[in-house]
Amino acid sequence: MVVPSEGAVTSSRLGVYVGPGKTDAVNNFQTWLSRPQVHATDYADPSENTKWNQYAFAYWGDWKRAEEHRQFVLGLHMLPKGGTFADALAGKYDSQFRELADLMVKNGLGDSVVRLGYEGNNKIIGPWQGTDDPAAYRATFRRVVTLMRARPGAAFQFDYNMAVGPSGKVTSFETLYPGDSYVDIVGLNIYDVWWHHPGATPAQRWNHTLTTTMGVNEFKAFAAAHHKPISYPEWGLYKKGNDYAGGGDSPYFIDRMAELVKDSKYQAYFNLDWGGGTMDDFPNGKAQYKLRFGG
Numbered sequence: 001m002v003v004p005s006e007g008a009v010t011s012s013r014l015g016v017y018v019g020p021g022k023t024d025a026v027n028n029f030q031t032w033l034s035r036p037q038v039h040a041t042d043y044a045d046p047s048e049n050t051k052w053n054q055y056a057f058a059y060w061g062d063w064k065r066a067e068e069h070r071q072f073v074l075g076l077h078m079l080p081k082g083g084t085f086a087d088a089l090a091g092k093y094d095s096q097f098r099e100l101a102d103l104m105v106k107n108g109l110g111d112s113v114v115r116l117g118y119e120g121n122n123k124i125i126g127p128w129q130g131t132d133d134p135a136a137y138r139a140t141f142r143r144v145v146t147l148m149r150a151r152p153g154a155a156f157q158f159d160y161n162m163a164v165g166p167s168g169k170v171t172s173f174e175t176l177y178p179g180d181s182y183v184d185i186v187g188l189n190i191y192d193v194w195w196h197h198p199g200a201t202p203a204q205r206w207n208h209t210l211t212t213t214m215g216v217n218e219f220k221a222f223a224a225a226h227h228k229p230i231s232y233p234e235w236g237l238y239k240k241g242n243d244y245a246g247g248g249d250s251p252y253f254i255d256r257m258a259e260l261v262k263d264s265k266y267q268a269y270f271n272l273d274w275g276g277g278t279m280d281d282f283p284n285g286k287a288q289y290k291l292r293f294g295g
Contacts, residue, residue, distance in 0.1 A: 014293055015039035015073060015268030017234070021056045023063040029271070034295035039071035041233065041268045046096035047080030049103060061107030072109050073233060073268065075161075076100075078117030078128035078140055085128075085136035089143065097147045105153040113266065114148070115233055117141055118161040119189060121170040121214065130176045131168025141178040161187035161233050166213045173214060173222040180226055185265055187231035188219045190257065191276065192247040193238045200245070202252035216260065232260070232267035237285045238276035246276055251288035258292035 014035065018025035020042055030038040042060060044053050064070045079088055080096060087093065104110055120130035120137050130137030145158050160183045162173060170176055177183070194205050210216045223230045235257055238246030247253055261267040269289070271278050279286040 013266040017041040041073045043075040045077045057107045073113040075115045088140045101148040101151040111155045115159045115161040119163045138178045145182045157184040159185040159187045163189045186228045187233045189234040192253040193244040198245040229265040234270040236270040249282040254288040
């Protein structure tokens with residue numbers, strides 16, 4: 001298939017996830033891409049404040065200070081491991097979120113983007129998934145935002161970040177939405193997958209991503225209705241060969257994403273293998289990525 005390659009993407013902040021606390025790997029990615037100001041993405045559980053998070057936020061704080069205009073984006077679990085919405089709404093975890101916010105401010109990360117309760121429409125994402133109890137998800141989101149915004153020095157931006165597709169009681173982007181005053185950005189995670197459709201062409205796969213329920217078209221309409229900037233916090237190619245029905249080495253997908261993200265506030269390639277592979281598994285896609293996003 002001919003790849004359109006309309007032109008270089010320069011209008012969107014570009015980021016990458018390469019693993020927990022991997023500041024050197026982000027720098028190496030930036031060098032390979034020959035593009036300055038590549039922002040970094042990482043993830044945190046609020047209950048790990050006394051252990052891993054203290055190290056990780058120190059690493060990322062040093063990384064951010066090393067170059068002007070760097071941005072840090074945090075995917076934040078809305079419940080700790082084993083947590084429940086009932087306990088969250090009773091205040092059991094309030095101190096964890098206060099301490100995490102203070103730790104980020106202390107390390108110069110108080111202006112970070114926080115993807116709170118990311119992929120709440122993904123039933124297997126974690127204890128904070130909202131497909132069974134949307135009202136509790138919304139209420140907990142509001143509680144955590146209020147707690148973190150109130151900390152001295154905090155200037156966080158909160159991203160309401162869903163995945164493509166409905167699940168359980170979540171049938172639209174409105175289902176889990178906590179309200180405009182609690183959200184600064186709306187985000188959508190996109191991988192080149194189409195469940196149980198391994199024979200689809202790249203163009204058919206992309207059309208599905210655009211037109212499916214809770215796909216790109218509905219997402220953009222939702223963002224416009226709420227007057228919110230958009231993001232694509234996770235996106236990437238995905239290996240063929242399992243039920244996810246990944247598209248494999250698809251430069252076409254890279255090219256379509258390069259056009260899609262032009263009007264986004266930020267976007268990040270997920271370059272860690274959680275089952276779908278990394279760029280190194282997709283030589284044609286990797287070359288197309290460098291063509292479209294490189295300096």
